Amino acid sequence: MQPQIEDLAKILKVLGDPNRLGIVMSIGKSSRSVTELIDATGLSQTLVSFHLRVLRDAEIVKTERGGPFIYYSLSMPVLLDIITELSNTINLNK
Amino acid sequence: MQPQIEDLAKILKVLGDPNRLGIVMSIGKSSRSVTELIDATGLSQTLVSFHLRVLRDAEIVKTERGGPFIYYSLSMPVLLDIITELSNTINLNK
DNA sequence: AACTCATATTAGTGGCTACTCATATGGTGA
DNA sequence: TCACCATATGAGTAGCCACTAATATGAGTT
Numbered sequence: 306m307q308p309q310i311e312d313l314a315k316i317l318k319v320l321g322d323p324n325r326l327g328i329v330m331s332i333g334k335s336s337r338s339v340t341e342l343i344d345a346t347g348l349s350q351t352l353v354s355f356h357l358r359v360l361r362d363a364e365i366v367k368t369e370r371g372g373p374f375i376y377y378s379l380s381m382p383v384l385l386d387i388i389t390e391l392s393n394t395i396n397l398n399k
Numbered sequence: 400m401q402p403q404i405e406d407l408a409k410i411l412k413v414l415g416d417p418n419r420l421g422i423v424m425s426i427g428k429s430s431r432s433v434t435e436l437i438d439a440t441g442l443s444q445t446l447v448s449f450h451l452r453v454l455r456d457a458e459i460v461k462t463e464r465g466g467p468f469i470y471y472s473l474s475m476p477v478l479l480d481i482i483t484e485l486s487n488t489i490n491l492n493k
Numbered sequence: 494a495a496c497t498c499a500t501a502t503t504a505g506t507g508g509c510t511a512c513t514c515a516t517a518t519g520g521t522g523a
Numbered sequence: 524t525c526a527c528c529a530t531a532t533g534a535g536t537a538g539c540c541a542c543t544a545a546t547a548t549g550a551g552t553t
Contacts, residue, residue: 310424311417313486318415322541323408330404339500352542354501359540364492373499373551381488391481392407398458398475416511433530446512448531453510467521467529 319363320388324348325356332366334385336378413457414482418442419450426460428479430472 320326324346331337331345343353357377360366367380379385414420418440425431425439437447451471454460461474473479 309486309490310421312489313482314415314417314420316415316485316489317411317420321408321410321412321415323405326404326408326411350500351544355542358501375500381492383488384485387481387485387488388407390484391410391478392403394475394477394481395406395410396403444530449512452531469530
């Protein structure tokens with residue numbers, strides 16, 4: 306099994322958690338601070354921070370400081386299109 | 400959080416295992432018997448069977464009997480395109 | 494420096510999940 | 524029906540993963 310499959314599976318696995326996926330979709334193609342993500346998702350600060358670390362370790366999101374905030378954005382914005390595409394595919398299948 | 404996100408996350412989670420992803424990619428757009436999948440992946444019969452059940456429960460694959468064999472195929476073949484797309488995206492990012 | 498606000502980290506825990514070994518089911522052909 | 528092949532299932536286990544509570548870090552402001 307090529308290393309490619311491992312990498313691919315890892316990304317999919319990281320995205321395969323409802324809370325993380327919610328965070329990713331909430332970030333969208335823009336960038337959002339942790340506080341904004343807490344509000345948008347309704348999750349606790351600790352939990353959002355925990356998931357953001359997982360997303361960052363997987364290089365799915367990247368960070369940038371702006372004033373007192375740390376802004377998260379997708380490192381591969383096209384990921385959103387892929388997720389949308391998958392979402393449509395699933396809905397068609399029902 | 401909409402139910403849609405849950406469904407989407409579930410699919411991603413199921414695909415987010417290297418062995419399962421290998422099985423899915425091995426099936427591709429054709430259909431393969433369990434024996435063929437065992438050969439293609441190098442996994443044990445029990446393990447392949449185990450993962451196929453997970454894939455089937457998630458409605459990612461469907462089955463069809465042909466003689467002594469049970470053939471597995473993707474219930475949404477376009478899934479492969481999406482996986483390929485994701486794969487390309489990840490590789491570009493390195 | 495001290496205070497505050499935003500965010501990260503640590504430690505601990507329960508539950509899930511991938512895996513294996515052994516066994517069972519069920520179709521097919523003699 | 525019996526034997527064989529293909530596939531599925533059950534039980535048991537180790538390791539991982541999401542989550543929480545408490546605490547720490549660190550930038551910005553006064």
